[in-house]
Amino acid sequence: MEYLIGIQGPDYVLVAADNVAASSIIQMKHDYDKMFKLSEKILLLCVGEAGDTVQFAEYIQKNVQLYKMRNGYELSPSAAANFTRKNLADYLRSRTPYHVNLLLAGHDESDGPGLFYMDYMASLAKAPFAAHGYGAFLTLSILDRYYRPDLSRDEAVELLRKCVEELNNKYRMVLVVLIRTQPGHQVGMFQTKVQKHAGLQRFGSDPVHQVE
Amino acid sequence: MALEDICCFKDKPTQQLFPFPALETDYHNLELERLKTSQTNWGDPQHIFIPPFPQATPFISRRTSRFRPPNHALTVQRPFPLSHGTTTLGFIFQGGVIAAADTRASAGGLVACPAVHKITPIHSHLVVTSSGSGADCMLWERILIREIRLYELRHKRRLSIRASAKLLSFMLHPFKGTDVCVALTLCGWEKEGPQVIYVCSDGARLQGDIISVGSGSPYAYGVLDGGLSWGLSKEEAISLAREAVFRATHRDAYSGNNVDLFHIDAQGWIQRPREDLKEEYYRELERRSKRRREKKKRDTIESS
Numbered sequence: 001m002e003y004l005i006g007i008q009g010p011d012y013v014l015v016a017a018d019n020v021a022a023s024s025i026i027q028m029k030h031d032y033d034k035m036f037k038l039s040e041k042i043l044l045l046c047v048g049e050a051g052d053t054v055q056f057a058e059y060i061q062k063n064v065q066l067y068k069m070r071n072g073y074e075l076s077p078s079a080a081a082n083f084t085r086k087n088l089a090d091y092l093r094s095r096t097p098y099h100v101n102l103l104l105a106g107h108d109e110s111d112g113p114g115l116f117y118m119d120y121m122a123s124l125a126k127a128p129f130a131a132h133g134y135g136a137f138l139t140l141s142i143l144d145r146y147y148r149p150d151l152s153r154d155e156a157v158e159l160l161r162k163c164v165e166e167l168n169n170k171y172r173m174v175l176v177v178l179i180r181t182q183p184g185h186q187v188g189m190f191q192t193k194v195q196k197h198a199g200l201q202r203f204g205s206d207p208v209h210q211v212e
Numbered sequence: 213m214a215l216e217d218i219c220c221f222k223d224k225p226t227q228q229l230f231p232f233p234a235l236e237t238d239y240h241n242l243e244l245e246r247l248k249t250s251q252t253n254w255g256d257p258q259h260i261f262i263p264p265f266p267q268a269t270p271f272i273s274r275r276t277s278r279f280r281p282p283n284h285a286l287t288v289q290r291p292f293p294l295s296h297g298t299t300t301l302g303f304i305f306q307g308g309v310i311a312a313a314d315t316r317a318s319a320g321g322l323v324a325c326p327a328v329h330k331i332t333p334i335h336s337h338l339v340v341t342s343s344g345s346g347a348d349c350m351l352w353e354r355i356l357i358r359e360i361r362l363y364e365l366r367h368k369r370r371l372s373i374r375a376s377a378k379l380l381s382f383m384l385h386p387f388k389g390t391d392v393c394v395a396l397t398l399c400g401w402e403k404e405g406p407q408v409i410y411v412c413s414d415g416a417r418l419q420g421d422i423i424s425v426g427s428g429s430p431y432a433y434g435v436l437d438g439g440l441s442w443g444l445s446k447e448e449a450i451s452l453a454r455e456a457v458f459r460a461t462h463r464d465a466y467s468g469n470n471v472d473l474f475h476i477d478a479q480g481w482i483q484r485p486r487e488d489l490k491e492e493y494y495r496e497l498e499r500r501s502k503r504r505r506e507k508k509k510r511d512t513i514e515s516s
Binding site (some may be wrong): 023054 | 381385388389410412414415416417418419420423429430433
Protein backbone atom coordinates (compact mmCIF):
# COMPACT_ATOMS: atom_id res chain seq x y z
CA MET A 1 0.00 0.00 0.00
CA GLU A 2 1.28 3.45 -0.84
CA TYR A 3 2.39 5.93 1.76
CA LEU A 4 2.99 9.66 1.80
CA ILE A 5 4.10 11.84 4.68
CA GLY A 6 4.80 15.52 5.07
CA ILE A 7 6.14 17.60 7.97
CA GLN A 8 6.27 21.38 7.93
CA GLY A 9 8.90 23.27 9.85
CA PRO A 10 9.56 26.97 10.43
CA ASP A 11 11.33 27.46 7.11
CA TYR A 12 11.08 24.13 5.27
CA VAL A 13 8.74 21.29 4.42
CA LEU A 14 9.95 17.71 4.63
CA VAL A 15 8.12 15.19 2.46
CA ALA A 16 8.65 11.51 1.81
CA ALA A 17 6.97 8.79 -0.22
CA ASP A 18 7.45 5.08 -0.64
CA ASN A 19 9.03 3.80 -3.83
CA VAL A 20 6.94 0.82 -4.78
CA ALA A 21 4.68 0.54 -7.79
CA ALA A 22 2.51 -2.50 -7.21
CA SER A 23 -0.07 -4.32 -9.26
CA SER A 24 -2.28 -6.34 -6.89
CA ILE A 25 0.19 -8.62 -5.10
CA ILE A 26 3.18 -8.05 -7.35
CA GLN A 27 5.61 -5.19 -6.74
CA MET A 28 6.48 -4.26 -10.28
CA LYS A 29 8.94 -1.49 -9.48
CA HIS A 30 11.03 -0.70 -6.42
CA ASP A 31 12.29 2.69 -7.49
CA TYR A 32 9.16 4.46 -8.59
CA ASP A 33 9.13 8.20 -7.98
CA LYS A 34 5.83 9.59 -6.72
CA MET A 35 6.98 13.18 -6.53
CA PHE A 36 6.14 15.63 -9.28
CA LYS A 37 7.99 18.91 -9.41
CA LEU A 38 5.47 21.62 -10.24
CA SER A 39 7.98 24.43 -10.04
CA GLU A 40 11.18 25.31 -8.27
CA LYS A 41 9.18 25.95 -5.13
CA ILE A 42 6.37 23.40 -5.24
CA LEU A 43 6.35 19.62 -5.05
CA LEU A 44 3.31 17.43 -5.57
CA LEU A 45 3.14 13.89 -4.17
CA CYS A 46 0.46 11.73 -5.69
CA VAL A 47 -0.85 8.25 -4.87
CA GLY A 48 -4.01 6.43 -5.79
CA GLU A 49 -5.40 4.57 -8.76
CA ALA A 50 -2.95 3.31 -11.34
CA GLY A 51 -3.36 5.60 -14.32
CA ASP A 52 -5.10 8.46 -12.59
CA THR A 53 -2.08 9.48 -10.52
CA VAL A 54 0.29 10.18 -13.38
CA GLN A 55 -2.39 11.65 -15.64
CA PHE A 56 -3.68 14.05 -13.01
CA ALA A 57 -0.31 15.02 -11.61
CA GLU A 58 1.14 15.70 -15.06
CA TYR A 59 -1.94 17.71 -15.99
CA ILE A 60 -1.46 19.92 -12.91
CA GLN A 61 2.26 20.12 -13.53
CA LYS A 62 1.86 21.31 -17.10
CA ASN A 63 -0.80 23.83 -16.15
CA VAL A 64 1.36 25.33 -13.43
CA GLN A 65 4.22 25.64 -15.89
CA LEU A 66 1.88 27.18 -18.45
CA TYR A 67 0.81 29.80 -15.93
CA LYS A 68 4.42 30.80 -15.45
CA MET A 69 4.96 31.05 -19.20
CA ARG A 70 1.85 33.12 -19.72
CA ASN A 71 2.19 35.48 -16.78
CA GLY A 72 5.90 35.63 -16.14
CA TYR A 73 5.70 34.65 -12.50
CA GLU A 74 4.99 31.41 -10.71
CA LEU A 75 1.90 30.29 -8.89
CA SER A 76 2.19 30.39 -5.13
CA PRO A 77 1.85 27.04 -3.32
CA SER A 78 -1.52 28.04 -1.93
CA ALA A 79 -2.79 29.02 -5.37
CA ALA A 80 -1.47 25.80 -6.88
CA ALA A 81 -3.14 23.78 -4.14
CA ASN A 82 -6.46 25.48 -4.72
CA PHE A 83 -6.14 25.01 -8.46
CA THR A 84 -5.50 21.31 -7.92
CA ARG A 85 -8.45 21.00 -5.59
CA LYS A 86 -10.72 22.76 -8.06
CA ASN A 87 -9.78 20.31 -10.77
CA LEU A 88 -10.39 17.37 -8.47
CA ALA A 89 -13.77 18.79 -7.52
CA ASP A 90 -14.76 19.44 -11.12
CA TYR A 91 -13.98 15.88 -12.16
CA LEU A 92 -15.46 14.35 -9.03
CA ARG A 93 -19.02 14.54 -10.28
CA SER A 94 -18.22 13.79 -13.87
CA ARG A 95 -18.22 10.40 -15.49
CA THR A 96 -14.49 10.07 -14.94
CA PRO A 97 -13.44 11.14 -11.46
CA TYR A 98 -9.79 10.96 -10.50
CA HIS A 99 -9.13 8.68 -7.57
CA VAL A 100 -5.93 10.29 -6.23
CA ASN A 101 -4.65 11.37 -2.83
CA LEU A 102 -2.20 14.23 -2.79
CA LEU A 103 0.23 16.15 -0.68
CA LEU A 104 1.41 19.48 -2.01
CA ALA A 105 4.47 20.99 -0.39
CA GLY A 106 5.76 24.41 -1.19
CA HIS A 107 7.72 27.37 -0.01
CA ASP A 108 6.70 30.90 -0.70
CA GLU A 109 8.69 34.07 -0.01
CA SER A 110 5.63 35.84 1.38
CA ASP A 111 3.74 33.03 3.10
CA GLY A 112 6.60 30.79 4.08
CA PRO A 113 6.45 27.03 3.95
CA GLY A 114 3.14 25.26 3.38
CA LEU A 115 1.93 21.67 3.35
CA PHE A 116 -1.46 20.99 1.80
CA TYR A 117 -3.38 17.76 2.23
CA MET A 118 -5.86 16.80 -0.52
CA ASP A 119 -7.80 13.64 -1.05
CA TYR A 120 -9.88 12.09 -3.80
CA MET A 121 -13.04 13.73 -2.51
CA ALA A 122 -11.47 17.10 -3.34
CA SER A 123 -10.95 18.18 0.22
CA LEU A 124 -8.13 20.60 0.97
CA ALA A 125 -6.47 21.36 4.28
CA LYS A 126 -3.30 23.23 5.11
CA ALA A 127 -1.70 21.17 7.83
CA PRO A 128 1.51 21.19 9.83
CA PHE A 129 1.92 17.47 9.18
CA ALA A 130 -0.02 14.94 7.13
CA ALA A 131 0.09 11.39 5.85
CA HIS A 132 -1.75 9.24 3.29
CA GLY A 133 -2.23 5.50 3.10
CA TYR A 134 -2.62 2.71 5.62
CA GLY A 135 0.68 3.79 7.12
CA ALA A 136 -1.00 7.02 8.15
CA PHE A 137 -3.01 5.15 10.77
CA LEU A 138 0.19 4.10 12.44
CA THR A 139 2.20 7.29 12.11
CA LEU A 140 -0.22 10.16 12.68
CA SER A 141 -0.21 9.53 16.41
CA ILE A 142 3.58 9.64 16.43
CA LEU A 143 3.43 12.94 14.60
CA ASP A 144 0.82 14.22 17.05
CA ARG A 145 3.01 13.27 19.99
CA TYR A 146 6.36 14.62 18.84
CA TYR A 147 5.61 17.42 16.40
CA ARG A 148 6.47 20.98 17.36
CA PRO A 149 6.18 24.00 15.07
CA ASP A 150 9.81 24.90 15.70
CA LEU A 151 11.43 21.61 14.76
CA SER A 152 14.90 21.90 13.34
CA ARG A 153 15.76 20.05 10.14
CA ASP A 154 17.54 17.25 11.95
CA GLU A 155 14.73 16.87 14.44
CA ALA A 156 12.23 16.59 11.60
CA VAL A 157 14.31 13.89 9.94
CA GLU A 158 14.51 12.14 13.31
CA LEU A 159 10.71 12.32 13.58
CA LEU A 160 10.46 10.84 10.10
CA ARG A 161 12.84 8.10 11.16
CA LYS A 162 10.56 7.30 14.10
CA CYS A 163 7.62 6.99 11.75
CA VAL A 164 9.53 4.74 9.39
CA GLU A 165 10.65 2.56 12.26
CA GLU A 166 7.06 2.15 13.42
CA LEU A 167 5.99 1.22 9.92
CA ASN A 168 8.69 -1.41 9.71
CA ASN A 169 7.62 -2.71 13.07
CA LYS A 170 3.91 -2.94 12.54
CA TYR A 171 3.33 -2.86 8.83
CA ARG A 172 5.30 -5.58 7.11
CA MET A 173 4.44 -4.57 3.61
CA VAL A 174 6.09 -1.22 3.94
CA LEU A 175 9.23 -2.76 5.43
CA VAL A 176 10.40 -3.98 2.07
CA VAL A 177 9.78 -0.67 0.52
CA LEU A 178 11.23 1.78 2.92
CA ILE A 179 14.37 0.18 4.17
CA ARG A 180 15.50 -2.69 2.06
CA THR A 181 15.54 -1.10 -1.34
CA GLN A 182 18.53 1.00 -2.06
CA PRO A 183 16.97 4.38 -2.76
CA GLY A 184 14.73 3.73 0.25
CA HIS A 185 12.84 6.89 0.96
CA GLN A 186 13.19 9.65 -1.51
CA VAL A 187 13.26 12.59 0.83
CA GLY A 188 12.69 16.01 -0.59
CA MET A 189 13.02 19.22 1.29
CA PHE A 190 12.41 22.85 0.70
CA GLN A 191 14.16 25.68 2.40
CA THR A 192 14.73 29.36 2.00
CA LYS A 193 18.23 30.57 2.45
CA VAL A 194 18.31 34.14 3.59
CA GLN A 195 20.17 35.45 0.60
CA LYS A 196 19.23 32.98 -2.11
CA HIS A 197 15.91 31.86 -3.56
CA ALA A 198 14.15 28.70 -2.52
CA GLY A 199 15.35 25.42 -3.86
CA LEU A 200 14.75 21.72 -3.67
CA GLN A 201 17.28 19.69 -1.81
CA ARG A 202 17.12 15.98 -2.22
CA PHE A 203 18.66 13.67 0.32
CA GLY A 204 20.18 10.46 -0.93
CA SER A 205 19.04 7.84 1.44
CA ASP A 206 21.40 8.62 4.29
CA PRO A 207 19.08 9.99 6.97
CA VAL A 208 16.59 7.19 6.58
CA HIS A 209 19.14 4.44 6.38
CA GLN A 210 20.36 5.33 9.81
CA VAL A 211 17.42 3.26 10.97
CA GLU A 212 19.34 0.14 10.01
CA MET B 213 -12.35 15.77 -19.05
CA ALA B 214 -9.38 17.48 -20.58
CA LEU B 215 -8.18 14.47 -22.53
CA GLU B 216 -11.65 13.88 -23.89
CA ASP B 217 -11.55 17.34 -25.40
CA ILE B 218 -8.18 16.72 -26.99
CA CYS B 219 -9.37 13.39 -28.37
CA CYS B 220 -12.58 15.10 -29.60
CA PHE B 221 -14.63 12.60 -27.72
CA LYS B 222 -17.91 14.44 -27.31
CA ASP B 223 -20.14 12.70 -24.87
CA LYS B 224 -23.60 13.14 -26.27
CA PRO B 225 -26.06 14.20 -23.57
CA THR B 226 -28.03 11.02 -24.00
CA GLN B 227 -28.47 10.69 -20.29
CA GLN B 228 -31.03 13.43 -20.45
CA LEU B 229 -34.59 12.67 -19.63
CA PHE B 230 -36.63 10.99 -22.22
CA PRO B 231 -39.85 9.18 -21.58
CA PHE B 232 -39.43 5.57 -20.62
CA PRO B 233 -41.98 4.04 -22.97
CA ALA B 234 -40.01 5.56 -25.82
CA LEU B 235 -36.73 4.30 -24.41
CA GLU B 236 -36.20 1.58 -26.98
CA THR B 237 -36.75 3.67 -30.07
CA ASP B 238 -34.81 6.65 -28.78
CA TYR B 239 -31.89 4.46 -27.88
CA HIS B 240 -31.85 3.00 -31.36
CA ASN B 241 -32.02 6.40 -32.98
CA LEU B 242 -29.25 7.77 -30.81
CA GLU B 243 -27.13 4.71 -31.48
CA LEU B 244 -27.43 5.17 -35.21
CA GLU B 245 -26.74 8.88 -34.90
CA ARG B 246 -23.61 8.12 -32.96
CA LEU B 247 -22.44 5.56 -35.46
CA LYS B 248 -22.88 7.99 -38.30
CA THR B 249 -20.78 10.71 -36.75
CA SER B 250 -18.06 8.26 -35.83
CA GLN B 251 -17.54 7.27 -39.46
CA THR B 252 -15.68 10.49 -40.12
CA ASN B 253 -12.41 9.38 -38.72
CA TRP B 254 -10.06 11.08 -41.11
CA GLY B 255 -10.14 14.62 -39.77
CA ASP B 256 -8.38 14.48 -36.45
CA PRO B 257 -5.54 11.99 -36.11
CA GLN B 258 -6.39 11.53 -32.44
CA HIS B 259 -10.04 10.86 -33.12
CA ILE B 260 -10.67 7.22 -32.53
CA PHE B 261 -14.01 5.55 -32.95
CA ILE B 262 -15.29 5.34 -29.42
CA PRO B 263 -17.67 2.43 -28.89
CA PRO B 264 -21.07 3.69 -27.84
CA PHE B 265 -21.37 3.28 -24.13
CA PRO B 266 -24.66 1.56 -23.39
CA GLN B 267 -27.10 4.24 -22.34
CA ALA B 268 -29.75 1.70 -21.62
CA THR B 269 -29.38 2.15 -17.85
CA PRO B 270 -32.46 3.93 -16.63
CA PHE B 271 -32.06 7.56 -15.72
CA ILE B 272 -33.03 7.04 -12.07
CA SER B 273 -30.50 4.35 -11.25
CA ARG B 274 -27.76 6.38 -12.92
CA ARG B 275 -28.38 9.33 -10.64
CA THR B 276 -28.24 7.34 -7.42
CA SER B 277 -25.05 5.63 -8.45
CA ARG B 278 -23.18 8.91 -8.42
CA PHE B 279 -20.89 7.93 -5.59
CA ARG B 280 -20.15 4.54 -6.99
CA PRO B 281 -16.54 3.41 -6.77
CA PRO B 282 -14.46 5.29 -9.31
CA ASN B 283 -14.20 3.77 -12.77
CA HIS B 284 -17.04 1.39 -12.09
CA ALA B 285 -17.82 0.21 -15.57
CA LEU B 286 -21.29 1.05 -16.75
CA THR B 287 -21.25 -1.72 -19.29
CA VAL B 288 -23.24 -4.78 -20.12
CA GLN B 289 -22.62 -8.12 -18.48
CA ARG B 290 -19.99 -10.31 -20.09
CA PRO B 291 -21.45 -13.24 -22.00
CA PHE B 292 -18.71 -15.55 -20.72
CA PRO B 293 -15.95 -15.17 -18.18
CA LEU B 294 -12.87 -13.51 -19.62
CA SER B 295 -9.59 -14.70 -18.31
CA HIS B 296 -6.26 -13.09 -19.05
CA GLY B 297 -4.37 -16.30 -19.18
CA THR B 298 -0.91 -15.72 -20.40
CA THR B 299 2.69 -15.40 -19.42
CA THR B 300 4.70 -12.68 -21.07
CA LEU B 301 7.92 -11.19 -19.92
CA GLY B 302 10.55 -8.72 -20.97
CA PHE B 303 13.87 -7.77 -19.43
CA ILE B 304 16.99 -5.83 -20.26
CA PHE B 305 20.61 -6.85 -19.94
CA GLN B 306 23.95 -5.87 -21.41
CA GLY B 307 23.17 -7.49 -24.74
CA GLY B 308 19.81 -5.78 -25.29
CA VAL B 309 16.26 -6.83 -24.52
CA ILE B 310 14.68 -10.25 -24.37
CA ALA B 311 10.93 -10.55 -24.87
CA ALA B 312 9.29 -13.92 -24.29
CA ALA B 313 5.72 -15.16 -24.20
CA ASP B 314 3.75 -18.36 -24.24
CA THR B 315 1.36 -19.08 -27.11
CA ARG B 316 -1.85 -20.23 -25.51
CA ALA B 317 -5.11 -18.31 -25.91
CA SER B 318 -7.67 -19.43 -23.36
CA ALA B 319 -11.36 -18.62 -23.07
CA GLY B 320 -12.44 -19.72 -19.63
CA GLY B 321 -11.34 -23.32 -19.39
CA LEU B 322 -11.01 -23.87 -23.10
CA VAL B 323 -7.75 -23.57 -24.98
CA ALA B 324 -9.11 -21.48 -27.79
CA CYS B 325 -5.87 -21.55 -29.75
CA PRO B 326 -2.58 -23.21 -28.88
CA ALA B 327 -0.47 -21.23 -31.32
CA VAL B 328 -1.04 -17.52 -30.96
CA HIS B 329 1.48 -14.77 -31.60
CA LYS B 330 1.63 -12.69 -28.47
CA ILE B 331 4.72 -10.77 -29.48
CA THR B 332 4.31 -8.36 -32.38
CA PRO B 333 7.01 -6.22 -33.93
CA ILE B 334 6.15 -2.53 -34.16
CA HIS B 335 9.20 -1.35 -36.01
CA SER B 336 12.71 -2.60 -36.49
CA HIS B 337 13.77 -1.88 -32.90
CA LEU B 338 10.54 -2.29 -30.96
CA VAL B 339 8.32 -5.23 -30.20
CA VAL B 340 5.26 -5.39 -28.01
CA THR B 341 4.08 -8.35 -25.94
CA SER B 342 0.40 -8.52 -25.28
CA SER B 343 -1.74 -9.78 -22.47
CA GLY B 344 -5.40 -9.40 -21.60
CA SER B 345 -8.14 -9.65 -24.15
CA GLY B 346 -6.78 -10.99 -27.44
CA ALA B 347 -9.08 -8.94 -29.62
CA ASP B 348 -8.32 -5.70 -27.80
CA CYS B 349 -4.60 -6.32 -27.92
CA MET B 350 -4.65 -7.03 -31.65
CA LEU B 351 -6.54 -3.82 -32.30
CA TRP B 352 -4.40 -1.64 -30.10
CA GLU B 353 -1.19 -3.04 -31.52
CA ARG B 354 -2.37 -2.07 -34.98
CA ILE B 355 -3.38 1.37 -33.77
CA LEU B 356 0.01 1.83 -32.15
CA ILE B 357 1.85 0.71 -35.30
CA ARG B 358 -0.22 3.13 -37.34
CA GLU B 359 0.36 6.09 -35.05
CA ILE B 360 4.08 5.50 -34.76
CA ARG B 361 4.42 5.18 -38.50
CA LEU B 362 2.40 8.34 -39.08
CA TYR B 363 4.61 10.23 -36.66
CA GLU B 364 7.69 8.95 -38.42
CA LEU B 365 6.36 10.06 -41.78
CA ARG B 366 5.24 13.46 -40.55
CA HIS B 367 8.25 14.41 -38.48
CA LYS B 368 11.00 12.47 -40.25
CA ARG B 369 12.23 10.92 -37.04
CA ARG B 370 11.20 7.96 -34.98
CA LEU B 371 9.34 8.30 -31.71
CA SER B 372 11.32 7.21 -28.68
CA ILE B 373 10.06 4.18 -26.79
CA ARG B 374 9.04 6.29 -23.82
CA ALA B 375 7.10 8.59 -26.09
CA SER B 376 5.44 5.62 -27.78
CA ALA B 377 4.41 4.30 -24.39
CA LYS B 378 3.05 7.68 -23.39
CA LEU B 379 1.13 7.97 -26.65
CA LEU B 380 -0.38 4.53 -26.16
CA SER B 381 -1.26 5.33 -22.57
CA PHE B 382 -3.03 8.55 -23.57
CA MET B 383 -4.89 6.78 -26.38
CA LEU B 384 -6.11 4.14 -23.95
CA HIS B 385 -7.18 6.62 -21.31
CA PRO B 386 -10.71 7.32 -22.65
CA PHE B 387 -11.42 3.62 -22.33
CA LYS B 388 -10.51 3.40 -18.69
CA GLY B 389 -13.37 1.91 -16.74
CA THR B 390 -14.79 0.07 -19.73
CA ASP B 391 -14.18 -3.56 -20.58
CA VAL B 392 -11.17 -2.85 -22.74
CA CYS B 393 -8.40 -4.94 -21.31
CA VAL B 394 -4.92 -4.56 -22.72
CA ALA B 395 -1.66 -4.96 -20.89
CA LEU B 396 1.17 -4.37 -23.33
CA THR B 397 4.88 -4.42 -22.69
CA LEU B 398 6.94 -2.39 -25.13
CA CYS B 399 10.41 -3.87 -25.43
CA GLY B 400 12.90 -2.04 -27.54
CA TRP B 401 16.27 -0.59 -28.19
CA GLU B 402 17.08 3.04 -28.81
CA LYS B 403 20.28 4.97 -28.67
CA GLU B 404 19.80 5.64 -24.98
CA GLY B 405 19.89 1.89 -24.47
CA PRO B 406 17.47 -0.99 -23.99
CA GLN B 407 14.08 -0.27 -22.47
CA VAL B 408 11.08 -2.20 -21.25
CA ILE B 409 7.89 -0.27 -20.54
CA TYR B 410 4.59 -1.69 -19.35
CA VAL B 411 1.37 0.03 -20.47
CA CYS B 412 -2.02 -1.08 -19.22
CA SER B 413 -5.57 -0.08 -20.04
CA ASP B 414 -6.01 0.79 -16.35
CA GLY B 415 -3.65 3.66 -17.05
CA ALA B 416 -0.47 2.32 -15.54
CA ARG B 417 2.74 3.12 -17.36
CA LEU B 418 5.88 1.70 -15.78
CA GLN B 419 9.41 1.56 -17.04
CA GLY B 420 11.43 -1.23 -15.47
CA ASP B 421 14.27 -3.69 -15.80
CA ILE B 422 12.07 -6.79 -15.56
CA ILE B 423 8.39 -6.77 -16.43
CA SER B 424 6.20 -9.83 -16.50
CA VAL B 425 2.48 -9.73 -17.16
CA GLY B 426 -0.34 -12.24 -17.01
CA SER B 427 -1.68 -15.01 -14.87
CA GLY B 428 1.67 -16.80 -15.01
CA SER B 429 3.70 -13.73 -14.15
CA PRO B 430 4.30 -14.47 -10.45
CA TYR B 431 5.89 -17.79 -11.40
CA ALA B 432 8.00 -16.12 -14.04
CA TYR B 433 9.12 -13.41 -11.61
CA GLY B 434 10.27 -16.08 -9.21
CA VAL B 435 12.66 -17.52 -11.78
CA LEU B 436 13.72 -14.19 -13.29
CA ASP B 437 14.45 -12.32 -10.08
CA GLY B 438 16.77 -15.07 -8.96
CA GLY B 439 18.69 -15.58 -12.16
CA LEU B 440 18.87 -12.20 -13.81
CA SER B 441 21.90 -9.95 -13.76
CA TRP B 442 23.12 -7.25 -16.11
CA GLY B 443 26.18 -9.13 -17.28
CA LEU B 444 24.44 -12.20 -18.69
CA SER B 445 25.49 -13.38 -22.11
CA LYS B 446 22.89 -13.52 -24.84
CA GLU B 447 22.56 -17.29 -24.66
CA GLU B 448 22.23 -17.28 -20.89
CA ALA B 449 19.56 -14.58 -21.06
CA ILE B 450 17.58 -16.51 -23.64
CA SER B 451 17.74 -19.71 -21.67
CA LEU B 452 16.67 -17.82 -18.55
CA ALA B 453 13.68 -16.39 -20.37
CA ARG B 454 12.79 -19.79 -21.72
CA GLU B 455 13.10 -21.31 -18.25
CA ALA B 456 10.90 -18.59 -16.74
CA VAL B 457 8.13 -19.13 -19.29
CA PHE B 458 8.44 -22.87 -18.91
CA ARG B 459 8.07 -22.73 -15.13
CA ALA B 460 5.09 -20.43 -15.46
CA THR B 461 3.38 -22.66 -18.00
CA HIS B 462 4.07 -25.64 -15.78
CA ARG B 463 2.19 -24.13 -12.85
CA ASP B 464 -0.36 -21.89 -14.53
CA ALA B 465 -3.19 -23.65 -16.29
CA TYR B 466 -3.86 -20.73 -18.60
CA SER B 467 -0.37 -20.59 -20.07
CA GLY B 468 1.28 -23.22 -22.14
CA ASN B 469 1.99 -24.83 -25.49
CA ASN B 470 4.98 -23.04 -27.01
CA VAL B 471 7.30 -20.18 -26.21
CA ASP B 472 8.17 -17.28 -28.48
CA LEU B 473 11.47 -15.56 -27.90
CA PHE B 474 12.58 -12.24 -29.34
CA HIS B 475 15.95 -10.65 -28.87
CA ILE B 476 16.34 -6.95 -29.59
CA ASP B 477 19.69 -5.24 -29.81
CA ALA B 478 21.25 -2.34 -31.63
CA GLN B 479 20.76 -4.06 -34.97
CA GLY B 480 17.06 -4.70 -34.46
CA TRP B 481 14.85 -7.55 -33.38
CA ILE B 482 15.50 -11.20 -34.10
CA GLN B 483 12.85 -13.82 -33.63
CA ARG B 484 13.92 -17.24 -32.55
CA PRO B 485 12.05 -20.26 -33.88
CA ARG B 486 9.08 -21.18 -31.78
CA GLU B 487 9.89 -23.89 -29.23
CA ASP B 488 7.53 -26.50 -27.92
CA LEU B 489 7.58 -26.51 -24.14
CA LYS B 490 6.71 -30.17 -24.14
CA GLU B 491 10.32 -30.80 -25.23
CA GLU B 492 11.55 -28.61 -22.40
CA TYR B 493 9.43 -30.61 -19.97
CA TYR B 494 10.92 -33.91 -21.10
CA ARG B 495 14.42 -32.41 -20.97
CA GLU B 496 13.68 -31.35 -17.41
CA LEU B 497 12.50 -34.86 -16.50
CA GLU B 498 15.66 -36.24 -18.06
CA ARG B 499 17.83 -33.83 -16.06
CA ARG B 500 16.01 -34.73 -12.84
CA SER B 501 16.37 -38.47 -13.31
CA LYS B 502 20.03 -38.04 -14.24
CA ARG B 503 20.64 -36.04 -11.07
CA ARG B 504 18.84 -38.66 -9.03
CA ARG B 505 20.90 -41.42 -10.57
CA GLU B 506 24.14 -39.57 -9.92
CA LYS B 507 23.13 -38.86 -6.35
CA LYS B 508 22.30 -42.50 -5.78
CA LYS B 509 25.65 -43.48 -7.25
CA ARG B 510 27.46 -41.00 -5.02
CA ASP B 511 25.58 -42.21 -1.95
CA THR B 512 26.37 -45.85 -2.64
CA ILE B 513 30.04 -44.97 -3.23
CA GLU B 514 30.18 -42.98 0.02
CA SER B 515 28.45 -45.61 2.06
CA SER B 516 30.58 -48.42 0.76
